[in-house]
Amino acid sequence: MKAFVVDKYKKKGALRLTNMPEPRLQDDDVLVRIQAAGVNLLDSKIRDGEFKLLLPYRPPFVLGHDVAGTVVQTGSRARRFKVGDQVYARPRDHRVGAFAEFIAIDEADVALSPKNLSPTEAASIPLVGLTAWQALVEVAKVKRGQKVFIQAGSGGVGTFAIQLAKHLGATVATTTSTTNVELVKSLGADVVIDYKTQDFEKLLSGYDLVLNSQDPKTLEKSLRVLKRGGQLISISGPPDPAFAKAFGLNPFLKLVMRLLSRSVRKKAAKLGVRYSFLFMRAEGRQLGEITALIEAGVIRPVVDKVFPFEETPAALAYVETGRAKGKVVIAVAE
Structure with missing residues (x-):
């Protein structure tokens, strides 16, 4: 072949x-x-x-x-x-x-x-769909009325996650460039921030969940838009000890993951919020649930x-x- x-x-x-x-x-x-x-x-x-x-x-x-x-x-x-x-x-x-x-x-x-x-x-669909599902449904258990901040709304994960979060009943904020504002609004975003001209940290507060996919500086700012008890799930790192344990890594790599994420975990704890790293996994049953939502017209x-x-x-x-x-x-x- x-x-x-x-x-x-x-x-x-x-x-x-x-x-x-x-x-x-x-x-x-x-x-x-x-x-x-x-x-x-x-x-x-x-x-x-x-x-x-x-x-x-x-x-x-x-x-x-x-x-x-x-x-x-x-x-x-x-x-x-x-x-x-x-x-x-x-x-x-x-x-x-x-x-x-x-x-x-x-x-x-x-x-x-x-x-x-x-x-x-x-x-x-599969990789971005499963990433969004495992973050919003499996880990965060998003509920109706919660506030969710999804970064990079016009990207692969973002376009799917906005639609899923809206289906779950959340109010959704996202960042994008000027040219993609109408796209993310059409997917259901309630609050759209043009990252080229606006600072999301000055506009958002009291959020229940952040889905982080950006750099360390953006991650640190994102912690501060959460309410106490809120949660940040990062798909761009740094990996944390819970991930290392679930992935079955050896003791050396577990130590590396602990050190890589130590700073962000300390900052999260100081703010009274939770930090976790998500590396999505293959899961056909969840993909079947996603199929049903697509066939029902909930997600495109x-x-x-x-x-x-x-x-x-x-x-x-x-x-x-x-x-x-x-x-x-x-x-x-x-």
Whole structure:
């Protein structure tokens, strides 16, 4: 099969198009012929080597954390899906590889694609959808009437999280650039802050939750917009001891995570708020819940650009510019 591979960890390193063996099917797997793949900043960070202590991949390996396609084979113990099913998934860590023609995925990570979405639209959903779901529903347990601040509202996670938070009954504030104000309003944002001309810290206060996806300076400011007892969930770091324990890291890495997050945890405690780091995980059942919301019209995908498969490196470079509105997708096959 054709695939784009990373030959070695290198910042801005090139992806190489090559022929790879088709994935070997394990007993609980489904083999999916990929029709479309979502592109995420996580892909470039893994290629650059930023996560190699946590997620070591042995080059050459295939990138890609979002997939939509058709089941063409099932493992001996796989029961949830049949050949011909249209599915989508965020494959689990150490088994990613959506920038290819085929992928084998544990069926526990897979869900039926929303019937009202094309494969390119479906491929835009899994990683950002699960990130928002696990932050807002699973960890924060957002309730009607709460105030939620979602940073970078026009980005991949932001466009999904705004819609989910509104569905949960929250009042939603977000940051974006002037050109994207109408987009985030159309998704349901109640308070829109133009980060180029306004300071969110001066305009927001008494928030129950912040979903942080930005730099350390923005994180520190975000702690101060929370009410006492509020919570900040960061998807951009720093990792904390609870994450290190859940991820099963060795004692040295647990110590590193403790040191990395010590400053922000102390500042949060002083303000009477909670800090936690979220590294989303693959979860087909949650993705099924998301499918239901999409089919009900509660959430719609936001796709900026669709690149042909042969332009996968250009798609990744575009994501790295930070200018995408919503998601960038690769059309792998008809």
